[in-house]
Amino acid sequence: MPSLIVRDQKNGRVKEIELAKRRFTIGKSDWNDLVLPREGVSREHCVVFAKEEAWFLRDLGSRHGTLVDGAPITGDVSLKDGQRFAVADFEFQFRLARQRTGGSIEGEGAGGAAPPTSARSVEREGARGSGAGAGAAAGAGSGDAMRDARKEVHRRLLEARELKRLDFESAAGAEARKLTERVAVQIIRDLEEEGKLESEKIDRRMLLKQVLDEALGLGPLEELLADDTISEIMVNRFDRVYVEKRGVGMTLAPVQFTSNEQVIHVIRRIVAPIGRRINEQTPLCDGRLADGSRINAVIPPLAVSGPSLTIRKFPKDRLWVDDLIKFGSMTPEMGKFLELAVRERLNIVISGGTGSGKTTLLNVVSSFCAHHERVVTVEDVSELKLPQDHVVTLEARPPNLEGEGAITIRDLVKNCLRMRPDRIVVGECRGGEALDMLQAMNTGHDGSLTTIHSNSPRDCVGRIETLVLMAGMDLPSRAIREQIASAVHLIVQQSRLSDGSRKVTYISEITGMESGVVTIQDIFLFQQTGFDEKGKVIGHHEATGNVPKFVHLLRRRGIEVDMQMFARKAPPPGDDGPRRRR
Numbered sequence: 342m343p344s345l346i347v348r349d350q351k352n353g354r355v356k357e358i359e360l361a362k363r364r365f366t367i368g369k370s371d372w373n374d375l376v377l378p379r380e381g382v383s384r385e386h387c388v389v390f391a392k393e394e395a396w397f398l399r400d401l402g403s404r405h406g407t408l409v410d411g412a413p414i415t416g417d418v419s420l421k422d423g424q425r426f427a428v429a430d431f432e433f434q435f436r437l438a439r440q441r442t443g444g445s446i447e448g449e450g451a452g453g454a455a456p457p458t459s460a461r462s463v464e465r466e467g468a469r470g471s472g473a474g475a476g477a478a479a480g481a482g483s484g485d486a487m488r489d490a491r492k493e494v495h496r497r498l499l500e501a502r503e504l505k506r507l508d509f510e511s512a513a514g515a516e517a518r519k520l521t522e523r524v525a526v527q528i529i530r531d532l533e534e535e536g537k538l539e540s541e542k543i544d545r546r547m548l549l550k551q552v553l554d555e556a557l558g559l560g561p562l563e564e565l566l567a568d569d570t571i572s573e574i575m576v577n578r579f580d581r582v583y584v585e586k587r588g589v590g591m592t593l594a595p596v597q598f599t600s601n602e603q604v605i606h607v608i609r610r611i612v613a614p615i616g617r618r619i620n621e622q623t624p625l626c627d628g629r630l631a632d633g634s635r636i637n638a639v640i641p642p643l644a645v646s647g648p649s650l651t652i653r654k655f656p657k658d659r660l661w662v663d664d665l666i667k668f669g670s671m672t673p674e675m676g677k678f679l680e681l682a683v684r685e686r687l688n689i690v691i692s693g694g695t696g697s698g699k700t701t702l703l704n705v706v707s708s709f710c711a712h713h714e715r716v717v718t719v720e721d722v723s724e725l726k727l728p729q730d731h732v733v734t735l736e737a738r739p740p741n742l743e744g745e746g747a748i749t750i751r752d753l754v755k756n757c758l759r760m761r762p763d764r765i766v767v768g769e770c771r772g773g774e775a776l777d778m779l780q781a782m783n784t785g786h787d788g789s790l791t792t793i794h795s796n797s798p799r800d801c802v803g804r805i806e807t808l809v810l811m812a813g814m815d816l817p818s819r820a821i822r823e824q825i826a827s828a829v830h831l832i833v834q835q836s837r838l839s840d841g842s843r844k845v846t847y848i849s850e851i852t853g854m855e856s857g858v859v860t861i862q863d864i865f866l867f868q869q870t871g872f873d874e875k876g877k878v879i880g881h882h883e884a885t886g887n888v889p890k891f892v893h894l895l896r897r898r899g900i901e902v903d904m905q906m907f908a909r910k911a912p913p914p915g916d917d918g919p920r921r922r923r
Contacts, residue, residue, distance in 0.1 A: 343396060345389065346434040347375070357436075363391035367428060368401070371526045372546060381405050381429030389420065389435070396420040396435065405429065487551070490532070490543055492599045494552045497528045518557055525552050559607050561596035562652070566630075572654055573696075578647030579604050590841065601641075604648040608638040615722075617739060629722050632657070635700075653696070659726060662705050670698075671845045672882045674906040675865050678848065681902065682831055683709035686764075686788035687891060692801035693835035698843040699792040700724050700768065702835050707790060710764055714788075717757040720768030721750055733760065750774045751812075754781065767791040773812030775805055782828035798832040798849040802859045805829070819857055826854045830891065832861070838869070838878045845882075850889045862887045864907070884909050 343360040358365075358375065366373040368386040377386075383403035390397055397417040400406060406413030408427040418426075422437040498521070529545055532538040554563040565574050565584060573585040579598035585591050598604050608619055612628040619626040624643045628636045633655045640648040662676040671679075682689060683706055691706070693699040707727050710716055716732045718725050723736045735757060740747035750767070751774040757765055758781055765781050767774065769792045782789050793808075795801040802825060809821050834847035846867040852860045864887055869880035886909030892902050 344436050345375075346436060348432045348434075350430050350432055360389065360391075360396075365389045366401075367433075368403075371523060372549070377428065377431060379429055379431070382431075386428050387426075396437075398424075398426055398435075403428075486543055487548065488597060488599055490538055490548055491551055491555065493532065493537065494525060494528050494548070495555055495599065495603075497531075498525060498552070498556055518553065521556055522549070522553060525549055525556070555599070555603060559610065560603060561594075561598055562607065565594060565596065566634075566652075566654065569657065574650075574652040574654070576604060576648070576650040578649070601647045604650060605640055608640065608648060608650055611636055612638070623739075627722050629724060633724055633726060635722060635724055655724070655726075659728070660701060660705055661708065665702070665705060665845075668843075670702075670843055672865075674884065675845060675848060675882060677903070678864065678906055679706055679833070680709045682891075683707075683788065683790075684711070685891065685895060685900075687830040688782045688787060688789050688828055689831045689833060690801060690805070690829055691790070691792045691833045691835060692795045692798060692804075693792070694794065694796055694837060697835045697837040699835050701843075702833065702845070703766070703768070703790060703792055706833070707766055710788070714763035715761060716764045716766060717760055717762040718766045718768065719750060719753045719757060719774075721771075722768075725766065725768060727766075733757075733762075751777055754778060758784075758786070762786060763788070765789045769793070770805070770808055772808060775808035776812040776814060779805075779809065779824045779828045783824065796836075798834055798847050798861050798863075801832050801834070802851075802861070822854060822857065822859050826851055826859050831889075836867075840872075840877045842878060850887075850891075852890060864889055 345358050345360065345365070347356045347358060348354070365375070366385060366388045367375045367377065367382075368384050369376065369378055369382045370384040373385065381404075383401070383405070385401045386403040387398060387400050387407040390399065396419075398407065398409070398414065398420050399417050400414050408414070409418055409425070414426075420435040422435070424435045426433050426435075526549065529538065529548060551561070554560050559566065561582065562574060562576075565571055565582070568586075570587045570589075571584045572587060574594075575583045575585075576598075577583065579601045582594040582596055582598075583591055584594045598607075605619075608626070611630065612619055612626050614631075615628055617626050617628050619638055619640055621640075621642065624640045626638045628638070630636060630652070635653045635655075637651045638649065662671075662680070665671050666673055666676055679689075689706065691699050691703050693702075704725055704727070707716070707725065708729075710727070710729055712729050712731070714729070714731065716727060716729055717735065718727065718732065719735045719737075721737045723734055725734070735753045737750050737753060738746065738748040749772075750770075751772065754765070754767060754774045754777040758777075763786075765778070765786050766789065767778055770778055771794065775793075778789065778791055793801050793804050795804040802822075805825055806818065806821050809816065809824070829851050832847070832849045832851065833845060834849070835843065836846040837843050844867050845865075847863055848865040849861045849863045852862055854860060863885045865882060865884055867880055867882050869878055871879045873879055884907050886907065888904070888907050892904075892907075895902055
């Protein structure tokens with residue numbers, strides 16, 4: 342039987358290892374058949390393998406190379422009896438006939454253990470680190486075999502004594518992951534020896550990654566969250582995960598959880614750090630990830646088909662008004678107008694449907710606030726990321742197990758009035774807090790911002806009126822409308838069009854009341870003219886020619902305003918032109 346004689350050149354110790362299988366990997370990672378945790382050894386350094394009746398040596402893209410006769414090898418090198426090669430401080434000699442010399446090599450194996458005396462097959466010809474494992478995920482590492490293997494490894498992890506002794510609450514993340522990885526590697530090797538793991542069907546590196554993601558992270562969601570082209574993740578049940586991908590739309594993702602129980606476990610892992618809980622008594626939950634991405638979860642008994650999880654990802658890089666202009670969501674003139682309105686402390690309501698981009702637009706518009714102003718944000722789940730330094734972020738709190746201790750958005754809006762804010766930003770008005778917001782706007786807190794769920798500026802006014810009635814105050818409709826007309830200056834309508842694009846479709850000014858009706862005039866709007874051959878919306882933004890009332894006040898105060906931004910351009914042929922007043 343062929344063997345490798347390994348000499349540690351630092352201390353002269355020698356060890357002979359039988360090549361019991363036809364592939365033998367050498368490197369620093371626990372995955373390798375011979376582990377050399379020494380400086381200069383790469384995670385997967387080189388491999389000795391048999392091909393037909395011959396043996397070969399191949400470098401696996403190591404940093405310092407595998408040396409034969411003092412030079413790094415390229416390609417496959419044929420190994421003859423007595424052939425020598427070097428890896429960092431270790432010298433190897435290949436022998437076709439077994440010749441034991443005894444001894445040991447310092448530091449071999451994990452935790453200083455001796456190296457394995459027989460080869461453990463990796464069964465991944467030409468593997469190149471984690472990239473090879475990822476490439477195999479869609480091949481041998483997918484399907485029922487991989488899911489069953491993950492389930493069994495995870496079950497044994499839960500029973501592992503080493504992990505039961507570890508306090509995961511106080512242990513550092515790197516320490517917990519290192520120990521879990523070492524235990525998982527041993528479990529996978531045990532399964533192979535027991536014949537319960539089919540090496541030809543399963544990529545061991547991918548299996549380890551998925552097990553660690555499941556045990557310490559968010560399982561199959563980890564790779565989806567890392568993909569910047571994915572904007573939304575929707576888990577319908579453990580084996581049905583859909584994603585919305587930029588330029589592609591809604592697709593079924595090639596990932597699965599091992600069970601519905603694992604989905605619930607991941608949901609609880611998400612909501613626990615932010616003080617939320619989800620169980621049979623409270624099977625609904627809103628929350629956020631560490632990066633601010635919004636999540637909603639529903640579990641049985643409400644979710645009949647299995648636990649449901651929806652994640653709306655936030656872009657890693659903050660968006661600015663120039664980005665929205667580049668995306669075609671608005672024009673430079675609209676951006677300049679919104680900056681002027683925020684700077685001059687107008688009260689603005691951003692209106693839009695679900696998923697239309699209201700929060701993103703609110704983030705962009707809020708960036709126009711002066712850095713010396715004290716801004717207090719109020720949200721159900723904290724999502725706003727304002728660039729200013731003088732910002733206080735308040736987040737509502739759900740009731741405890743006894744149904745007590747809840748702090749609502751309305752409570753926070755009332756409280757922030759006592760915090761001497763220059764501006765109040767409410768992430769979303771969806772209840773009685775609309776009344777408190779209107780009162781704040783009418784009592785000296787100019788420049789306040791909020792969002793509302795509605796489909797047009799006119800619908801937005803009616804929606805605010807409805808939300809005020811939810812406050813429990815028996816106010817007449819005329820009084821509510823007078824409050825709206827005096828408190829709100831601008832409504833910015835954000836829409837998601839039929840092709841999935843998001844655009845600012847109206848910027849409208851509330852001009853007052855006539856005959857008991859709140860009057861609105863459009864300043865800018867989006868005119869849709871059709872679709873192209875790919876189904877994309879064709880249209881353009883344009884000014885209506887209406888000049889906002891506050892601009893005249895600014896000019897009387899001597900503040901220069903570029904009036905060209907309001908100039909109405911001739912509509913394209915066949916266009917009826919914009920609506921002027923509603």
